[in-house]
Amino acid sequence: MVATFGGRLRRLREEKDLKQTDLAKLLKLESSSTISQYENEALNRIPDAHILQKLAELFNVSIDYLLGRTDIRNESASIEKVKSAISDDPELLQFWEELIQRDDLKVLMRQVRDLPPDGIKRLIRYIKMVEDEEAAEEI
Numbered sequence: 001m002v003a004t005f006g007g008r009l010r011r012l013r014e015e016k017d018l019k020q021t022d023l024a025k026l027l028k029l030e031s032s033s034t035i036s037q038y039e040n041e042a043l044n045r046i047p048d049a050h051i052l053q054k055l056a057e058l059f060n061v062s063i064d065y066l067l068g069r070t071d072i073r074n075e076s077a078s079i080e081k082v083k084s085a086i087s088d089d090p091e092l093l094q095f096w097e098e099l100i101q102r103d104d105l106k107v108l109m110r111q112v113r114d115l116p117p118d119g120i121k122r123l124i125r126y127i128k129m130v131e132d133e134e135a136a137e138e139i
Contacts, residue, residue, distance in 0.1 A: 003068045008066055012059040013035075027051060027058075052067075079100060081112075081117075
């Protein structure tokens with residue numbers, strides 16, 4: 001996967017079949033050369049926070065993804081995928097809400113996004129079982 005801002009911007013723009021001039025217009029930039037500078041990382045040029053936010057919204061990705069801090073395009077979409085997979089089980093849903101708050105399980109959250117819904121459900125059930133057993137042993 002392309003890990004630089006410029007590479008990611010180019011890939012996202014091409015996925016939407018946009019030319020640099022099209023993207024510049026959407027962002028209300030004066031020149032498409034600004035997009036070229038971003039993509040080619042001329043002078044290590046990175047847009048300001050306002051433009052980063054617009055890009056994230058336009059491409060439905062996180063700013064962290066744009067900046068190469070994560071390979072997850074949109075973490076909230078991953079969270080929603082898991083919620084959808086376990087939505088018919090209130091106990092698992094409540095457990096999931098607790099899991100996503102824990103720093104030690106954030107890596108897991110990144111991994112489950114590629115599983116099919118039944119695989120997500122099995123994995124969350126397994127984690128809950130282990131957590132329940134550990135809690136019972138502490139008593």
